Amino acid sequence: MIDLSAAPAAQPWLTPAEYWQGLTDATSRLDPPYGVIHLGALAHNTHDMLRRAGGKPIRVASKSVRVREVLDAVLALPGYEGVLAYTLSEALWLATDAGPDRTGIRDVVVGYPTAERAAIARLARDPELAARVTLMVDSVAQLDLVDAVVAPAEREPIRIALELDASWDGPAGHIGVWRSPVHTPAAARALAAHVARRPGFALVGMMSYEAQIAGQADDPAGRPAFAQTVRWMQRRSKAELLERRALAVAAVRELAELEFVNGGGTGSLEFTSEDPSCTEIAAGSGLFGGHLFDNYRGFAPAPATAFALSVVRRPKRATATVLGGGWIASGPPGADRMPRPVWPEGLEFAPREMAGEVQTPLSGAAAEALRVGDRVWLRHTKSGELSEHLNEFALVGEQGVVGTTPTYRGEGKAFL
The missing domain is CATH 3.20.20.10 (Alanine racemase)
Known part of the structure; x- marks a missing residue:
């Protein structure tokens, strides 16, 4: 069971090198593509949204979560009441x-x-x-x-x-x-x-x-x-x-x-x-903290979810190609709807390919150090698109991976 009853004291996501390397180490035995939910970051976002709501109940927008166990865990907290399906x-x-x-x-x-x-x-x-x-x-x-x-x-x-x-x-x-x-x-x-x-x-x-x-x-x-x-x-x-x-x-x-x-x-x-x-x-989207919210002045959710892809090609010295990546958010097509490579830092999409359904070339100084089999971490834009591409999330706690939880897709549900 996911327990969100208390907000964490530590906030490792404020130090990107610590946070992303910690997720890499915790999931080293998993084969990409996979997604993670950092339980501390999820708890932080859950309680910060309650603070921002100022005592008014929050109805959870399920399209931005699509993980039944997360919905149940959030609704167990005072201040969250009901679902918007x-x-x-x-x-x-x-x-x-x-x-x-x-x-x-x-x-x-x-x-x-x-x-x-x-x-x-x-x-x-x-x-x-x-x-x-x-x-x-x-x-x-x-x-x-x-x-x-x-x-x-x-x-x-x-x-x-x-x-x-x-x-x-x-x-x-x-x-x-x-x-x-x-x-x-x-x-x-x-x-x-x-x-x-x-x-x-x-x-x-x-x-x-x-x-x-x-x-x-x-x-x-x-x-x-x-x-x-x-x-x-x-x-x-x-x-x-x-x-x-x-x-x-x-x-x-x-x-x-x-x-x-x-x-x-x-x-x-x-x-x-x-x-x-x-x-x-x-x-709902604030629970997982997609990069859409990096551009708001009033709040900054923790990146509670992310996904890892494997480097499978090195077409040239400053380019590493990962398998998959085209997990695009809804809305007007544009760079702000694509996933964002966040670790290693300094990776950029190829302008004529961007995030591809099967492969995604990434360039930049950081790409030179990547080798076949290495992981690259990406953040989703909103939230629903991430769960639609995964059967389950790995749950990461203070001691590493502590379990998994299925998405709607992992439970055989594809509603829209």
Whole structure:
């Protein structure tokens, strides 16, 4: 079992040579490719996120973890409550009791609308699952789909949350992500009224994800002018969202007794914790600490996870080629979505190949000392892409590798 009950006193990741060499020594008997979870770094991130949340509960975003044992360990801590899942099939799996060794999670919100008909049918006909899982909607059509799968008279009441669009319509137009079409308080109230009067549904929550704040780095390396623009945008977006979200939540609360109002992300824990309209915060990527967060001013997660690849070729003196490497994060294609070689220091991708699916050439002074069979450590950008490439993580504690834990993939689950 992973125990995250206490934050560690030592922080070896602050000394890169000590940290990465320690991981190399601890995993010397493993054959790459493999991933590690440094338990001390994970515990540090887990407790630091609680500190940043300022007492407001954190709902764990599972798409950024995809490791069941880590989810269970985090949820065992006071301050973490429930899961924000990414598909309904995943939510049902997480919520299902599987014997004494794995009790189903009792509060799972699906963060995105679903069209999984078989999963809807299973949810609708299982009282236990229907009490534990909440569906996300932003249109009447999504309710119609549920009714088409199982009629209201033939099913359990389906728990529903409304998603409010948290993007900012600034001077340059839409800034944020294209999620819900429900942008105004009036639109939120209209959809809530429709849910309230339809049989077979129970409106229990709201959600809004401010991606332009949580997911946009405010201190990108080497781009000072762009950083100032981002900060300007975020200040104005925060002010607008605080007012609009409060009005939307108040409008919906006139029609339903909401159990939760979810907002935020790892990058906006402080902002969302101070928003009185939100009762909880969604966050997950900060647990593993991908290099995306190296470019934020307000916090610096420890690199709790990383992966090692083997050098298999030496095409020239200053180039070492590792097997694999193209573990790319979602989002606009670019250098910030690729894994980052971190040890040995000083390695760079070949501009015309970058991180490849099967091989990745790495150049630089450090490459000259690498030999066939040596390991290179890389950090992922976000978190989900790392777990999707691994069957398991090696767990590294103070005494070296202390065990392994399977990813979703290692448990035979590929939800999306």
